[in-house]
Amino acid sequence: MKIHVKTLARLEEVLAREIEEIGGQDIEIGKRIVSFEGSMKQVYRANYELRTAIRVLIPIQSFKARDERELYKNVGKIDWSEYMEVNQTFAIDSVVNNTPAFNHTKYAAFKAKDAIVDQFRDKFGRRPNVSVDQPDLRLNLHISNGQASIAVDSSGDSLHKRNYRTQTGPAPINEVLAAGLVMLSGWQGDTLFLDPMCGTGTILIEAASYAWNIPPQLHRKEFGFMKWPNFDRRLWKEIVEKANNKIKREGPIIMGSDKDFKSIRIAEEHIEAAGMEDKIQVQRKKFEKLVPPEGPGILIMNPPYDERLGIKDIGALYKMIGDQLKQNFAGYEAWIISSNMQAFKQVGLRPSKKIKLYNGPLECKYQRYEMYEGSKKKNQ
Numbered sequence: 001m002k003i004h005v006k007t008l009a010r011l012e013e014v015l016a017r018e019i020e021e022i023g024g025q026d027i028e029i030g031k032r033i034v035s036f037e038g039s040m041k042q043v044y045r046a047n048y049e050l051r052t053a054i055r056v057l058i059p060i061q062s063f064k065a066r067d068e069r070e071l072y073k074n075v076g077k078i079d080w081s082e083y084m085e086v087n088q089t090f091a092i093d094s095v096v097n098n099t100p101a102f103n104h105t106k107y108a109a110f111k112a113k114d115a116i117v118d119q120f121r122d123k124f125g126r127r128p129n130v131s132v133d134q135p136d137l138r139l140n141l142h143i144s145n146g147q148a149s150i151a152v153d154s155s156g157d158s159l160h161k162r163n164y165r166t167q168t169g170p171a172p173i174n175e176v177l178a179a180g181l182v183m184l185s186g187w188q189g190d191t192l193f194l195d196p197m198c199g200t201g202t203i204l205i206e207a208a209s210y211a212w213n214i215p216p217q218l219h220r221k222e223f224g225f226m227k228w229p230n231f232d233r234r235l236w237k238e239i240v241e242k243a244n245n246k247i248k249r250e251g252p253i254i255m256g257s258d259k260d261f262k263s264i265r266i267a268e269e270h271i272e273a274a275g276m277e278d279k280i281q282v283q284r285k286k287f288e289k290l291v292p293p294e295g296p297g298i299l300i301m302n303p304p305y306d307e308r309l310g311i312k313d314i315g316a317l318y319k320m321i322g323d324q325l326k327q328n329f330a331g332y333e334a335w336i337i338s339s340n341m342q343a344f345k346q347v348g349l350r351p352s353k354k355i356k357l358y359n360g361p362l363e364c365k366y367q368r369y370e371m372y373e374g375s376k377k378k379n380q
């Protein structure tokens with residue numbers, strides 16, 4: 001069957017590589033979506049093992065939906081009793097592009113919901129209820145240029161939720177983006193890893209998870225497909241066991257630091273919740289004072305952009321980052337993500353790679369700086 005996996009903008013290629021590893025066939029890359037052919041086994045594996053997936057969807061049907069009547073009629077043609085029982089709850093997430101009849105995305109979801117509810121009422125005299133937070137069945141409606149597709153969402157809650165985040169910091173990065181940063185860097189988990197502005201520890205945890213081959217959903221107990229009538233408990237158990245057996249026994253040194261005491265406390269909590277106390281060390285330290293272990297190593301950092309955090313002199317901060325890299329990080333490869341292009345210039349080093357990404361709504365660059373042995377002299 002066809003399987004659609006949603007991701008964040010610009011992580012499609014990384015996701016496609018991950019899908020290949022779980023045995024996906026005929027992989028096609030779209031915009032924030034990667035599609036492939038697979039079986040229920042791949043649906044389970046995709047949910048459990050893909051680091052850059054947000055949701056795993058199974059399309060049910062495509063049809064024309066140029067206006068509300070057409071949408072209502074065509075949604076009503078699907079036999080919904082195949083997907084849920086009348087005493088179960090459901091929810092519809094919707095995305096609408098370029099279809100003037102639905103100038104409000106929620107309106108399309110509302111009409112589709114009516115069609116489903118009316119079908120049950122006509123057939124059984126009773127209707128299923130809508131539950132926004134904990135539905136038994138989550139549907140995904142996508143309408144673009146009057147063409148709709150409706151899919152069942154096998155994930156349930158978004159897959160960026162890994163169950164280790166207990167608190168948020170000032171500007172935590174999305175877990176899927178953090179995993180994407182680690183994988184885009186090309187790091188293989190075989191050298192020292194640093195995040196010297198680690199905040200609540202998201203990049204560190206995703207890096208450790210990647211390096212040790214820990215399934216990203218190791219701590220999650222519930223997925224949407226578990227409530228489906230065809231849930232194959234034995235197959236699921238087998239997949240979980242197989243993936244867990246691939247967790248490595250050894251891994252690299254992973255270290256984080258941040259100038260903010262409270263963020264470090266939260267990072268420690270998250271690391272504990274992820275069960276990674278033995279894999280990640282964190283300390284409170286300003287980056288300007290950090291003396292790193294000798295390279296080779298990799299450093300990934302997500303400094304303030306001045307968009308949400310309001311740092312007084314953002315240029316000086318980025319200049320300090322560049323100076324520190326030149327002075328003390330010979331043998332390291334440094335990757336920085338930021339939306340602040342002016343501030344980036346203050347780093348004063350030439351990036352050897354630039355990748356366009358989005359952090360939430362913010363367009364960012366993810367830049368690589370290679371601090372060769374001897375680059376200290378060259379850059380002075």
Ligand SMILES: C[S@@+](CC[C@H](N)C(=O)[O-])C[C@H]1O[C@@H](n2cnc3c(N)ncnc32)[C@H](O)[C@@H]1O
Nearest residue numbers: 172173197198199200202258259260286287304
């Ligand atoms: C955008 S946040 C990082 C968020 C982090 N990736 C997370 O997921 O929570 C930027 C972090 O840089 C830290 N920071 C700012 N200036 C710093 C400095 N000079 N040295 C160390 N940390 C600094 C802030 O305390 C903040 O936690």
